Amino acid sequence: MARFHTLDDVDVSGKVVLTRVDLNVPMKDGRITDDLRISRILPTLHELSRKGAKVVVLSHFGRPDGKPVPEMSLKPVAAALATALGAPVGFAEDCIGDTARAAIDRLKAGGVVLLENTRFHAAEEKNDSAFAKSLAALGDLYVNDAFSCAHRAHVSTEALAHLLPACAGRNMEVELKHLEAALIAPDKPVAAVIGGAKVSTKLELLGNLLGKVDRIIIGGGMANTFLFAQGREVGKSLCEKNMADTARDILRDAVARGCAVILPDDVVVAREFRAGAPSKVVPADRCPADQMILDIGPVAAARLGTILADCRTLVWNGPLGAFETPPFDAGTVTVARTAAALTAAGRLLSVAGGGDTVAALRHAGVAEEFSYVSTAGGAFLEWLEGKELPGVAALAAK
Structure with missing residues (x-):
């Protein structure tokens, strides 16, 4: 297996770190029925926060076919993630543009914000270069902690690794x-x-x-x-x-x-x-x-x-x-x-x-x-x- 960088190889202090995780968790009546995927990403999020990064969490949820679908919003997941982390988690109504930038600008070192479902944009699954540049413009570093999505060549799982300094998160590292x-x-x-x-x-x-x-x-x-x-x-x-x-x-x-x-x-x-x-x-x-x-x-x-x-x-x-x-x-x-x-x-x-x-x-x-x-x-x-x-x-x- 080829060598890949991990969190041991990067300095995240004061940096905006785009962190791809898998929050595509099963839900019923607005409640998460299995939080294993959340628990698996906590080591990476805790470490980034502890080291003074501004942690920007990216994920997909469901299959909205490239358009906003209210019931596939990640907003309910933000509350569950905050509970699991034991710390506040902000939420942005979009994953690119002014809305996302404003949410990130409000972050202090160690803070965490979850951006809206990346698949609300059709360009995500097309691995579109323009969309990739829009996402990359939000951060300084890219961490992929979503092995479960690694078989997809999407913007948030593949293209970002070519546009920003990139490494594997702890969950990805352990899996590999x-x-x-x-x-x-x-x-x-x-x-x-x-x-x-x-x-x-x-x-x-x-x-x-x-x-x-x-x-x-x-x-x-x-x-x-x-x-x-x-x-x-x-x-x-x-x-x-x-x-x-x-x-x-x-x-x-x-x-x-x-x-x-x-x-x-x-x-x-x-x-x-x-x-x-x-x-x-x-x-x-x-x-x-x-x-x-x-x-x-x-x-x-x-x-x-x-x-x-x-x-x-x-x-x-x-x-x-x-x-x-x-x-x-x-x-x-x-x-x-x-x-x-x-x-x-x-x-x-x-x-x-x-x-x-x-x-x-x-x-x-x-x-x-x-x-x-x-x-x-x-x-x-x-x-x-x-x-x-x-x-x-x-x-x-x-």
């Missing part, structure tokens, strides 16, 4: 260091848990991981497609039967590359998908025709625990079963808790990411016990796929 430790220079053996519904959405990910990890553990609906490709009955399970040839190609490629692909030994099946539905455990090749596979079984979960105990590094993306609906959460919970225990014992570096993955680890009560849990969705997935992330590349170029 863990990602490097997980796949670029990992302690071996390396295992990857890859779950989710469809093989078709994870083809690039699987292709990249085959050359980087020693074991790929496949779960969720994806596993059904691989089981079907091996000639096993999957009943009414979610299964991409048209992807069977592709699944067989992946299995052959894995053998050629010396990567073991681990599929479930046993599975949990039910006639209907609902909470508390009657279910039973059967061997992975004996799913009844009128039932569907909804989780890995206890034998599979125990085997995965043994495999992880023999590994030094784990990358996890996607649940192993329909964890949102008990009793089909047992497999994911069991394996997640095993990984957490190995991490706590210092035997495993565990890095996880993706929206469903974070939710699954929280459901298992171990999200705080992994080495690192990324709040990024698309960016984490694209990184696993081996793609260059524009927001990271721009920092590295500096």
